[in-house]
Amino acid sequence: xxxxxxxxxxxxxxxxxxxxxxxxxxxxxxxxxxxxxxxxxxxxxxxxxxxxxxxxxxxxxxxxxxxxxxxxxxxxxxxxxxxxxxxxxxxxxxxxxxxxxxxxxxxxxxxxxxxxxxxxxxxxxx
Numbered sequence: 001x002x003x004x005x006x007x008x009x010x011x012x013x014x015x016x017x018x019x020x021x022x023x024x025x026x027x028x029x030x031x032x033x034x035x036x037x038x039x040x041x042x043x044x045x046x047x048x049x050x051x052x053x054x055x056x057x058x059x060x061x062x063x064x065x066x067x068x069x070x071x072x073x074x075x076x077x078x079x080x081x082x083x084x085x086x087x088x089x090x091x092x093x094x095x096x097x098x099x100x101x102x103x104x105x106x107x108x109x110x111x112x113x114x115x116x117x118x119x120x121x122x123x124x125x126x
Contacts, residue, residue, distance in 0.1 A: 012080070014080045015118065046065050
């Protein structure tokens with residue numbers, strides 16, 4: 001018997017809704033909405049850039065992109081994304097290739113789910 005089982009990774013994400021509310025209070029609804037949308041676009045571009053840098057073996061560029069992801073995550077309350085991104089940075093300079101690859105893949109999953117979670121929150125009233 002050689003059944004192949006494909007595991008489906010479902011990542012839970014945590015958002016700091018209070019951070020988003022703070023942005024809306026400080027900036028007003030229109031400006032905060034614009035800022036969050038720009039951050040989501042930047043996040044999508046940065047995630048793709050990190051994957052591209054990894055494929056090319058450009059560790060310095062990868063780390064720069066991950067630092068940018070952390071800044072975006074902190075700005076709009078993506079706590080899970082920030083935590084996993086910091087884990088990627090920690091592993092990027094080490095010798096644990098399997099751990100780094102697994103954590104980088106997790107970063108992609110968390111990033112994608114975080115984007116969806118914030119989009120969903122924007123559809124609700126803060």
